[in-house]
Amino acid sequence: MNDLRFDRRGLLRGGAAVLGALTPASLLHAQPAAGSTLTIGIPGVPATMDPVNQINHDWMVTTQLIFENLIEFDIDGKLKPQLAAALPTISADGLTYDFTLRPGVTFSNGQPFTAEDVKYSFDYLLNPANRAARRPIFARITAVEVVDPLHVRFTLSEPYAPWLAFMTKCMGIFAKGSREANGPDFFRNAPVGVGTGPAIFEEWRANEYISLRRNPTYWNRGVPAWERLVVRQLPEDATRVAYIRSGQIDIMSSPPPRDFERLKTTNGLQGASRPTLGGWFAFYMDNTKAPFDDVNLRRAVSSAIDRDLIANRVYRGLLDPSAVSAPKSAWWYHAEADRAAGFDLDRAKRFMAASRHAGGAPIEVTIPATPYLLDVRDAALVVQSQLKAIGIDMKIKVMEFGPMIQSIIRGDEPASLWLQMSPGEPTYLLQNVLTPGQIVAKSTNYDSPAFRALLARAFAETDEAKLKPLYAEIQTLLAEDSPMVWIGFAHAANVWRSRVKDFTPNQGLTIDPRPVVLG
Template identity: 55%
Template sequence: MANLPTNRREFLAAGAGGALASLLPSSLLYAQPNNGKTLTVVLPSNPITIDPINQLNHDAMILGQTVFENLVEYDADGVLKPQLAKALPTISADKKTYTFELRDDVTFHNGKKMTAEDVKYSFDYLLDANNKALRRPLFTKIAKVTVLDPLKVQFELSEPYGQWVYFLTKYMGIFPAGSRKEHGDDYFKSKPAGVGTGFGIFEEWKPNDSISFKKNPNYWRKGLPAWDRLVVKMIPEDATRVAYLLTGQVDIISAPPPREFNRLKTMPNVTGASRPTLGGALLMFTNTLKPPLDDVNFRKALSCAIDRKTIADKVYYGLLDPTGVLAPPRGWWFNPEADKELAFDLDRAKEFLAKSKYPNGAEIDISIQAEPYLLDTKDAAIFLQAQLAKIGVKINLKVYEFSVLIQQIARGEHQMAMQVFMSPGEPTYIVANTVIPGQFLSKSTGYDNPELAALMAAAFAETEQAKLKEIYGKMQMVMAKDAPIGVLGFVHASNLWRQGVQDFKVNQALTMSVGEVKV
């Protein structure tokens, strides 16, 4: 029997085949484990804001959801549940009036009791165009918010729009009445002390290092959180994130490297798991207003030239479900016929290219993200270079930090961009945001199709799943015909954590959930 490693350097070299250990500074290899009731988690990218109504980065929603809560929430299994409301809303027969009864045991971190006035204030602030909230377009169908009594609030919609309730759980928060004017937006962005109801109270933000929270001793869910302090660190390098975990410096890491994931999760004192998501898509944002992506046959040629299954199996080691449409293969609304229209077929790719304005191929700049975001897009981008070269398309890679890339995409300044796009895991969000005009990322494609918009409106007014499946299927066929955006597949959420961590569950709704975790 071989001798066991006697120190951390040997341990890493033996357990990770030396590939990760060779990149690590000695200060990590000999660091002491984290002790006490502090839960430390790691994200691969730097957050921009804690404010939920201006949130860009889905990974960073762990910050906003520690401080802020809403009427409803998604649990780790992607199930919609009441949060600050006592129950899911009562909905009128015309599907335009939603009534929530609120919990009577919730206080803000400043000690103020939460009431319906706070809910109305929060939504009125969000909906005021002068406040320029990034997530406002998701909620503009809310025409009026009315306080019925101190613990009951009513929302009137301008038209049926059942999906808004699902978006609350990610892109909204309840704030004390008057607090946004009192403190200003920068306060909510980077130091929101006293203005939330969540399980963690903001403590400190150390730029490019960490953000910390202390336990809310008056949290309405008794007994939670089990930790005294939460520290969220930002570490973009795969090897360093893994090293912090293996040496006990952190408890949970996000976005472990797919190539190493299966091996790492079986190492001593470490465990891990992954779950397929319904809302995380690996997308190629094709700017249809810029050549050569202005030609539909050229866009379809690109799609048919991509071997998504090989990307899923060989690049991401099973942490991607391949598909060419904006619907996850595991989702009840997935249309396999639409997927076939854009599936890998080099002969069809060459036929589409021949019919395009660019029959001899073209050159394209693809903007990609420097930091991993559930998956590292650089790996897929390099594979695409080789794939698309087979039909005469040359790919140039341009790498940007997340904060730069997402704004470039939002303004439509890119030619093509590749990024993992997060949604709450329901059928309309990705479609609405990327290919319906007037939304946050609609300039990413520049696409405008009245037929698709009409189908989306019909989906908003429908609640019966069988009818919705038919509508969503038609939407996917419209997009398969026009190929306004490239889709590689839907990602799996994955995490690694120390065995001392209890009650942690990989979150199918994508944001890392730590309120119930014990250390």
């Protein structure tokens, strides 16, 4: 356990030391050839290349270039066809979805793409024996039927409109028979030839990079313009800054907020950010374990956190503060619920006094050691200080993100402070975190029949005008129950070199290098 009660300036001096220690030789180690190679630097540690088990949003930049989906969210958060020729036809009862597929598509090994591959991929995902991490959010699919080679039909057990939005992040189409022919290690480590995407897997060098090469038979001719993509594993902020400044990477993910303004005005560099609709930054609490089994303590935590201070002082505008499950920019945001759960120190003290822990409570909160969307460490120190004002003694435990998320999935972390990314629609993270049986449901162990009933009504509705009051009810209920505490929504922010043309930060946050042209 690490208690992060230290001098922050000392940490920054340590970061400067890391930067100073980077020699020219270390910067040039294992560099690809220049010219038509696009190089990206991101934090985090890749765990798999398998699209149905990929849970690290940053590293989806690799899997989404290899594996495609019937439809996708574009960088502006709009649904559009990908392997499908058009958006699906949906039955009046909301239970049947018919897709016409794009003709003339092949996998990168030359095998033609047909409806059989779609059925095969979803059948694999849905088979409980395969233990796909993403299975729970697609579990309402009861049948996938091949109507003809370019026509596939999905049948659902109940109306569930959001599932279309989850394909980009949580699914990929692979060739029929490829799982049996190659085995799990192939998909985890080196899936060559089994995707339809614009890139083909080339190499995974542990702790350094994953490289892909352009798919010469890709159905969307002329995409991508680069010949090779290298995605570098650069966990430390100072290292990513050094690499973008020295030209060793072309695009940088997760620029440190304290450096972002300076970097984007540096000669030879550009930068931009945009709000996301799905980048939750939240305090997760196991509602079944003391002291978080006390609703008044949970309410006290929510009211004690000054989100504006965190957004402006720590993240310098790269976080939109919000005490509810929606950013202020979202059409489903409910201001009254935000005010009810937001910062009010006097209210926090009243909730604390009404709890079973009026005399104070010690808690331990787990945070990731390296940035994922944003660096949590600075914010954790601020939250620690703010909770101390109401008698909560918060100790901070630091873990590497990979082991941490697995521990959270198992339910081994009573409290955690971290960010996760959804496709940018209202229900994905609500379902994943706050309904039993979902992938990170044990982070809260919240189980409310009233909440589940409201969510089911939202699943069955597609009219935004009717959905808005439903989401207001949901946010009001969650403000009252406080099963977790929202802090805000991360921005998608990138810095890139001037030779990179036609690049835009992705509203869904994962870097999309498909349109990039190198000057």
